[in-house]
Amino acid sequence: MQTIKSGFFFILRQPWSISFIASLVIVLALIPMSSRGPLDVVLSNFYLASFVAIAALGQMIVVSTGRGAVDLSIPYTITLCVYVATIVQEGKNDHLFQSIIASLAIGALVGAINGFAVVVLRIPAMVATLAVGFIAQSVVQVLSSTAGHVGASPALAELSRADIFGLPVFSLIAIITxxxxxxxxxxxxxxxxxxxxxxxxxxxxxxxLKPSSTRWIAFVLSGLLAGITAILLGGYSGGASLGVGAGFLISSIAAVVLGGTLMSGGQSSVAGIFGGALFLTFLVTLTSTLDMSFGLRSIIEGVVILVALGVGGRNILKKSR
Amino acid sequence: MKLNKFSLIAVPALLVTALSLSGCSSATDTAADAGAKTPGAIVLSNSFIGNAWRQTMVDDVNASAEEAKASGDIVDFSVVNSNNDVAEQISQMQALILKKPKVILILAASPTALNGVIQTACDAGIKVVAFDASVTADCAYKMAPDWVAFGEETMNVVVKRMGGKGNVILVHGVDGTDVDLGMSQGWNNVIKANPGVKVVGEVAGNWDDATTQTNVGGLLATAPKVDGVMAYVSAYGAIQAFVAAKRPLPVVYGSNQGTFLKWWSEQKAANGYDTESAMEGPAISQAAFWIGVNLANGKEFPKKLVYPTFRITNDNLDELAASTPADAFADQVWTQESVLAQWPAN
Incomplete structure (x- = not known):
């Protein structure tokens, strides 16, 4: 009994616990409203959360370097990489491997440019990544108007719908990542x-500890993870579209903070990333299941995130450190 | 204090320079006007260029402009894009007005914010044709589909194909735009008239396939059996959400994008899938352009010009699916003749 109790408090004291508790609360609210089984509700949200989770891991690594660093280029890097991957795939399976390499390479390249701007040019990360993201977005516009739209590889699209014992393959990839x-x-x-x-x-x-090269590598890793997100997203949506990365700006940052990673750096929580991503997708599902106006939905989502952040920042019981 | 002294000299100096410059330019302009009387210049002020529709829209109008230049109907055509920024578009409009084109075509970033500068253009004797996104300035010619009627028309097709009853999902575009408000009103009119139809979810799709797919995917986690989906241009994203969730395909009102048409034509071949598709194609810029050419040459039109959407059914699907690239739109082509047949000049 004592061990169960102490184990319970141990979990509560973890910085990531808030995101899972919040997710659980929403699921409990969602299940009675749903006309699908509880497992269905959880699994389909788990699937959607997988994309956010991978992108948010990159955000977390950058945030962990401290000094208020964030990677605001993530949504644009993702869109760029989805375009690069689908253009290489040309709607066929022949170049699937090359497309994965290309997407990862472009992601890492964007990350390296971010790192260069932050470490060598000493531009604050918030400004540097926004500027680099803007450049990536412009490249996307050139790509989309010249190369046009080609579909994703059918094998990748097939994989996006596949599951192993009920667990979607893409979610498995996210867990492994x-x-x-x-x-x-x-x-x-x-x-x-x-x-x-x-x-x-x-x-x-x-x-x-060579903080400069550490920072630089952090941005490259963030770009790489954006590249992985992009490969999966391309398969999920069967091709590229200009708004494909748009949702990842707020969600990647919110998942990081909800997950218990300190925005001031130096403390990361990988488990919390999944909790944060899950919480965000559950929240959107909840507000679209409830019949309310779009303005109200955004307000509720914003308020719930703020409250969760406020509670999360206090770590429910007390600081784990 | 120093600043005040400086401005005491600088402001009048600037004013004098500005006045003399504007005096010069208007003098040269009138000289040029006297030289080439009827054919003038037409310009397009476009609020945004960042998506496939807008890029095609600009390509389309450029193609018409080349024709018009070759036939001597206009002397020059140019496009100015702003980045969905009202202030930027206003200042670009002001610069355009100083160049004294005969006609300004405008796809406005806001229905009201550009009224002032549009009025300035009208006062300067420039005809203004606003298309796609409406503006409320009285002096402008406004070309757009009747969104409420279009919403009713498309929703009626979905309800009819659902057999008059069942569950529908509504995918909205960019919330708060007049296009979305109008279409939503049309959809709701039809839903009210059909008590058997129940809305089981409404999501924001922002007219984007990826956004629509994610949001519909989230809704499908809790939604019961879905019989119909109304998604306008992001229909393909909605379908992908059903495919990803392994749910049976509902009646989906289509969009004219190549991605959707290709999928539809494959489904039609495989299992006889039947639906309808319509949208306001980017070639609306061509229609607005030819109206502009005729206005420049002294013809007159009503201020409100209702634009016909381009419709696809199972009958003309296969040909269009084969000829439309994935990211492009099946669309009509407007010529001087077809525009005058659609909107007879007064």
């Missing part, structure tokens, strides 16, 4: 450098 990022953060030297840089830049430099 989370595990890889968790390993990177908590079991490798780079993870130590990243969190150390985020906690205290000067101390990190004195300890020989």
């Amino acid at each position: 989370c595990l890889v990022v968790a390993f990177l953060l908590f079991r490798t030297a780079y993870g130590v450098r990243l969190l150390g840089t985020g906690q205290n830049d000067i101390a990190a430099r004195l300890a020989g």
Whole structure:
């Protein structure tokens, strides 16, 4: 009994617990309103949350470097990578592998440019990534008007609908990506450098943690993860469209904060990313299931996120550290 | 204090320069006008260029302009784009007015914010043709579909194909635009008249396939059996959501995009899928352009010009599906003759 109780409090004390508790509350509200089974409700939202989760992992890595760093280029990088991937695929399966490489390469390239602007040119991340994102968006407009729209590879589209024992393959990919990022953060030297840089830049430099290259790599990783998101999104929507990445700006940042990652850097929570992403998709499902005007929906979504952030920032019980 | 002294000299100096410059330019303009009397210049002020519809719209009007230049109907045509920014479009309009074209075509970023500058253009003797997005300025010619009627028409097709009853999902466009308000009103008129039809969900689709797919996908997590979907231009995104959720396909009113037409024609071949599709194609810019050419040459039209949407049924589907690239729109082509046949000049 004692161990169950202490285990319960241990979970509550984790920074990521708030996002899962909030998700649970919404699911409990959603299930009576739904005309589908509870498992159906959870699984289809889990599927939609997978895309947000992968993109938000990249955001989390950048945020973890501290000094208020955010990657505002993520939505545009995703759109660009979806275009690049589908253009290489040409609606066929022959170049699927090349398209994955191309999407990852372009994502990493955009990330490297972000890193260059932040580390070498010393432009604040918020401004630098916005500017780079604007450039990416302009490239997309050129691509979309010259290359036109070609469909995604049928095999990839097929994979987007496939599942293993009821769990969508894309969600599985998202979980694996989370595990890889968790390993990177908590079991490798780079993870130590990243969190150390985020906690205290000067101390990190004195300890020989090379904060500059750590930051640069963080942006490249964010671009890579945007590239992965893009490959899956292309399969999901069967091709590219100009608004494909648009929703990822707010959602990637909100999932990070809801998930318990400190915006000031130095503390990451990989588990919380999935909780945060789930919470956001559940919230949208809830507001569209309730019959209300669009303005009201956005207000409710905004308020709920603010409240969750306010509670999350206090960590329910007390600081885990 | 220093600033005040400076401005005491600078402001009058600037004023004098500006006045003399404007004096010069109007003098040269009248000289040019006297040289070439009837054919003038036409310009297009476009509020946004960032999507396939807008890009095709500009390509279409450029094609018509080349024709008109070759036949000597106009001397020049140019396009100015702003980035969905009202202030930017207003200042661009002001610059255009100074160039004294005969006609300004405008796709406005706001129904009301540009009224002032449109009035300025009218006062300067320039004819203004607003198309697609309406403006409320009285002096402008306004070309757009009747969105309420279009909403009713399309919803009627869906309800009829559903057998007069069942569950529908409504996918809205960009919330608050007159297009979306008008179409929603039309949809709701039909739904009210058919008590057997129940709306089981409304989502924002922003006229974008990816947004629509995600939001409909979320709704399908809780929605019961869906019999019909009204999605206007993002119909393909709505269908993808049903496919991804492995739900049976409902009646979906289509859009004229190549992606949808290709899918529709494949479904028609495979299982006889039947629907209808219509939209306001980007070639509305051509219709507005030819109206502009005729206005420049002294013809007169009613201020309100209702634009006909381009309709596709199972009968003309296959040909259009084959000829329309995935990201393009099946559309009509307007010529001087067909425009005058549709909207006879007074």
